[in-house]
Amino acid sequence: MNIELPPLLHGLAPDHLADIVGGMGQPGYRAKQLAEWMYRHHAMDWGTMSNLPGTLLTSLAERFDPCGLTLQERQCSQDGTRKYLFELRDGQSIESVMIPMEQHATFCVSSQVGCAMACSFCATARGGLVRQLSRGEIVEQVQLLALDLMADPVEELGDRAFNVVFMGMGEPLDNVDEVAGALKILTHTDGLAMSPRRITISTSGHAEGLRAFLDLRLPVGLTVSVNTTDPDKRKRLMPIPGRTPLSESLDLAEMHARRIRRTVTVAYVVIDGWNDHPDEATALATLVARRPFKVNLIPMNRIDDRFGPPSADALLIFQKVLADHDVRATIRISGGDDIDAACGQLRRRRTS
Ligand code: SF4
Numbered sequence: 001m002n003i004e005l006p007p008l009l010h011g012l013a014p015d016h017l018a019d020i021v022g023g024m025g026q027p028g029y030r031a032k033q034l035a036e037w038m039y040r041h042h043a044m045d046w047g048t049m050s051n052l053p054g055t056l057l058t059s060l061a062e063r064f065d066p067c068g069l070t071l072q073e074r075q076c077s078q079d080g081t082r083k084y085l086f087e088l089r090d091g092q093s094i095e096s097v098m099i100p101m102e103q104h105a106t107f108c109v110s111s112q113v114g115c116a117m118a119c120s121f122c123a124t125a126r127g128g129l130v131r132q133l134s135r136g137e138i139v140e141q142v143q144l145l146a147l148d149l150m151a152d153p154v155e156e157l158g159d160r161a162f163n164v165v166f167m168g169m170g171e172p173l174d175n176v177d178e179v180a181g182a183l184k185i186l187t188h189t190d191g192l193a194m195s196p197r198r199i200t201i202s203t204s205g206h207a208e209g210l211r212a213f214l215d216l217r218l219p220v221g222l223t224v225s226v227n228t229t230d231p232d233k234r235k236r237l238m239p240i241p242g243r244t245p246l247s248e249s250l251d252l253a254e255m256h257a258r259r260i261r262r263t264v265t266v267a268y269v270v271i272d273g274w275n276d277h278p279d280e281a282t283a284l285a286t287l288v289a290r291r292p293f294k295v296n297l298i299p300m301n302r303i304d305d306r307f308g309p310p311s312a313d314a315l316l317i318f319q320k321v322l323a324d325h326d327v328r329a330t331i332r333i334s335g336g337d338d339i340d341a342a343c344g345q346l347r348r349r350r351t352s
Pocket residue numbers: 115116117118119122123124125168169170171204343
């Protein structure tokens with residue numbers, strides 16, 4: 001049985017609040033006050049909005065839910081990575097991750113429950129797509145992590161600034177409308193007022209999603225997951241994104257990079273004995289050289305016996321081959337080795 005749930009308060013764009021509050025017979029300044037509670041103070045219940053009149057709060061409570069995510073589990077790694085499992089109002093669950101960087105924290109958020117892309121190295125793919133997340137559910141992940149960072153600061157971080165990457169569960173460009181709605185709230189001056197430069201969309205690169213994303217002309221960063229340049233291997237590894245020729249995905253990504261004057265990241269999950277041969281590095285270099293791209297090499301985070309991390313030597317040789325072709329490549333040191341830090345692992349363990 002499908003139960004219709006009220007929309008989430010934090011899915012409302014700040015420029016809609018005046019109409020909503022006005023329609024409830026309240027003066028315009030109440031919308032500004034409400035926006036401050038919602039997006040400056042990250043208020044998650046009606047009781048904290050202390051300067052709003054009871055009549056307004058009652059009217060709002062009749063139409064909206066103030067919070068749609070409940071923390072089910074929080075894991076902290078020795079390296080400072082934190083992983084969160086949230087329960088949604090319909091009983092589904094999603095994961096978010098906080099990764100402390102040198103100057104800021106990176107919040108890695110989910111855009112879907114499950115994923116339809118069927119990538120064979122990914123724990124999230126195992127159950128297929130369950131449903132899309134709403135913009136409110138996406139924004140709330142950011143806010144709940146921000147609250148957690150405020151309540152329990154990471155000592156080494158100079159401030160509490162954070163970046164957001166759409167690199168959790170799901171393919172964000174398979175849920176473009178809700179992701180775009182969430183981006184509007186995250187970047188609006190009366191919303192979370194984030195600079196678009198602090199936000200990155202990470203995609204597996206299917207052309208349809210990339211075209212829809214380009215049409216929106218959003219000035220946020222983009223990461224395209226490549227993982228192998230061999231079309232047949234790519235179809236086996238990433239069945240749905242693999243249907244789009246890689247050159248087409250990269251042409252679209254390059255168009256975005258030139259439009260927003262920002263380098264696109266090519267993500268390459270390096271898998272032991274599968275895509276870590278120097279010839280693969282040469283093929284990758286040929287494809288990305290002379291484009292406004294940089295490469296991020298990500299050692300595979302083991303989820304089963306099939307795919308494992310490469311040796312340190314193989315990884316360094318791969319990076320050197322790219323450098324020899326004038327391709328900038330960094331190696332991402334995966335955080336949270338002592339917790340379920342690979343995308344979808346925590347949810348999978350909980351549900352199995
Ligand atoms: S790697 Fe990303 S796109 Fe592929 S199945 Fe997992 S969540 Fe989906």
